[in-house]
Amino acid sequence: MDDQNKQNAEILALENFLPYRLNQAAEKVSQKFAQEYKKRYGLTRPEWRTFATIGQFGVITAREICNHSPMHKTKVSRAVFSLEKRRWVKRTQDPEDRRLEHLELTSVGQTAYKDMVNVARQFEKNFIDSIGGEDAKLLLTALNAIERRFEG
Amino acid sequence: MDDQNKQNAEILALENFLPYRLNQAAEKVSQKFAQEYKKRYGLTRPEWRTFATIGQFGVITAREICNHSPMHKTKVSRAVFSLEKRRWVKRTQDPEDRRLEHLELTSVGQTAYKDMVNVARQFEKNFIDSIGGEDAKLLLTALNAIERRFEG
DNA sequence: AATTAGTGGTTGCACATGTAACCATCCATT
DNA sequence: AATGGATGGTTACATGTGCAACCACTAATT
Numbered sequence: 521m522d523d524q525n526k527q528n529a530e531i532l533a534l535e536n537f538l539p540y541r542l543n544q545a546a547e548k549v550s551q552k553f554a555q556e557y558k559k560r561y562g563l564t565r566p567e568w569r570t571f572a573t574i575g576q577f578g579v580i581t582a583r584e585i586c587n588h589s590p591m592h593k594t595k596v597s598r599a600v601f602s603l604e605k606r607r608w609v610k611r612t613q614d615p616e617d618r619r620l621e622h623l624e625l626t627s628v629g630q631t632a633y634k635d636m637v638n639v640a641r642q643f644e645k646n647f648i649d650s651i652g653g654e655d656a657k658l659l660l661t662a663l664n665a666i667e668r669r670f671e672g
Numbered sequence: 673m674d675d676q677n678k679q680n681a682e683i684l685a686l687e688n689f690l691p692y693r694l695n696q697a698a699e700k701v702s703q704k705f706a707q708e709y710k711k712r713y714g715l716t717r718p719e720w721r722t723f724a725t726i727g728q729f730g731v732i733t734a735r736e737i738c739n740h741s742p743m744h745k746t747k748v749s750r751a752v753f754s755l756e757k758r759r760w761v762k763r764t765q766d767p768e769d770r771r772l773e774h775l776e777l778t779s780v781g782q783t784a785y786k787d788m789v790n791v792a793r794q795f796e797k798n799f800i801d802s803i804g805g806e807d808a809k810l811l812l813t814a815l816n817a818i819e820r821r822f823e824g
Numbered sequence: 825a826a827t828t829a830g831t832g833g834t835t836g837c838a839c840a841t842g843t844a845a846c847c848a849t850c851c852a853t854t
Numbered sequence: 855a856a857t858g859g860a861t862g863g864t865t866a867c868a869t870g871t872g873c874a875a876c877c878a879c880t881a882a883t884t
Contacts, residue, residue, distance in 0.1 A: 530786060530789065531727070531728055531789070532724060532727070532728060532788075532789045532792050532793070533728060534721070534724055534725060534728055534740070534741055535740075535741075537792060537796060538796050538799065538800065538808070538811070538812070539701050539702060539705050539795070539796065539799065540721075540741075541815050541819070542697070542698045542701055542702075542811070542815065543698045543699075543701070543702045544741075544742070544819075545694070545698070545815050545818040545819060545822075546694045546695045546697070546698030546699070547695075547698070548818070548822045549691050549694055549695070549818070550691060550694075550695045553691050569686070569692075572684060572686055573686060575683070575684070576683055576684060576685060576686055588686070588687075589686055589687075589692075589696075590696070634682060636684075637682065637683070637684045640684050640689060641684070643691070644689060644690050644691065647690065647691065648690065650821045651814070651817040651818055651820075651821050652817060655813060655814050655816075655817035655818075656690070656814075658810040658811075658813050658814045659690070659694070659810075659811075659814035659817075659818075660690070661807060661810050662803070662807050662808075662810045662811035662814055663693050663694065663697050664807075665803040665804060665807035665811075666697040666700070666701070666803055666807075666811075667693070667696075667697060668803075669802050669803050670697075670700045
């Protein structure tokens with residue numbers, strides 16, 4: 521394990537490679553947050569995201585969830601199924617177009633959602649505080665740039 | 673899908689939630705890069721990372737790979753196996769401690785590594801250019817802050 | 825009205841992954 | 855030397871995931 525004596529142009533230092541660093545940082549944060557809602561509610565990542573999206577929009581279809589927060593449609597399908605099983609989500613068929621299923625939170629789901637929102641806000645706040653407000657602003661600006669870049 | 677009329681404190685807008693945004697941005701970038709080396713070499717993500725780490729250090733053990741670029745040890749074990757199968761990596765048992773296996777690139781592996789480094793550097797350059805050098809600097813600063821936060 | 829193409833959503837299958845248990849070896853204590 | 859605990863690495867099993875094929879339905883074309 522001798523990185524030093526090969527510090528030339530032929531070597532790529534992973535810990536300095538920007539895409540890798542971005543990925544690691546994001547993964548660390550996501551894992552920490554996932555740990556929170558897994559412990560509290562036993563939700564998986566796709567379940568949490570599906571849940572959060574339904575909560576955000578009130579009524580929405582699976583397809584729209586895929587579009588809004590990029591996930592494979594089978595992931596959403598399975599997440600909806602499991603959320604339905606725990607009675608946090610209910611579906612109603614569209615009478616106009618019987619392919620569509622409108623998803624919404626049950627009242628139990630809404631209660632859980634409110635709680636979850638608080639947890640999320642708290643987590644975000646802690647995160648921002650822990651890296652420092654200034655750096656958090658820089659992060660936001662950088663994220664704007666990246667998102668802009670991936671629109672086209 | 674009516675986000676507008678519920679724009680109050682009770683709702684969490686996923687697309688503004690910092691951990692989510694960070695995760696999405698990182699995932700987009702990683703996917704784009706993964707697409708590159710998958711097409712070129714047919715490597716999976718854990719394989720690429722394992723390969724890159726061995727190339728960086730010259731000689732290294734599986735355990736050390738896990739420590740340097742956080743991956744589950746079974747992932748590394750399997751990645752090493754498949755890299756060995758394609759004759760990019762060879763292992764030699766440590767004579768002092770026969771549990772240890774020292775991993776290094778074969779000469780074929782080294783050739784591929786050099787090529788891969790160029791591809792990676794090019795990708796990073798394109799990425800930085802596409803979001804703009806200024807914003808890339810902000811990103812670096814923010815990443816430093818996040819990494820610092822996750823050391824303790 | 826019949827045929828075709830497209831869309832929302834689910835499912836079967838193959839493959840990737842994490843957990844736990846495991847094997848071989850080393851190290852510390854006795 | 856013998857025993858018990860730790861460590862590097864692999865493997866069996868259960869679970870998660872993506873792809874492709876599918877079903878039910880709608881929309882467009884004839």
